[in-house]
Amino acid sequence: MHNPAHPGAVLREYLSDITVTEAALRLGVTRAALLRILNGSAGMALRLEQALGTSAEMWLEMQLKHELWQASLRPRAPVVPLG
Incomplete structure (x- = not known):
């Protein structure tokens, strides 16, 4: 994983x-x-899609990747496998 925009x-x-x-x-x-x-x-992503000629999915995927990257940098409590 890399640090997404x-x-x-x-x-x-x-x-x-x-x-x-x-x-x-x-x-x-x-x-x-x-x-x-x-x-x-999602509503803002749809507005940006219409206003900028981009896709709503692009904005939401970008946000998701950014949040995942940021979360991966923070310490987390250990997890016990469920299976």
Whole structure:
């Protein structure tokens, strides 16, 4: 596994010179809602798909990979196998 791109960083590349506030206005959401892409919202992924010509799956998969990578770096309690 490698450290995948954070969806927020990729989104900022798509937005280029557009501010988060302006992008939120164009998407018809609040600024806070746009910033919540970090939570992997399916609804936001669908809006980004429509607004940017990307796929909703791309945003959700990117978020999932980022979260898995981050979780793999944190210490976890030992697990006893169930089988």
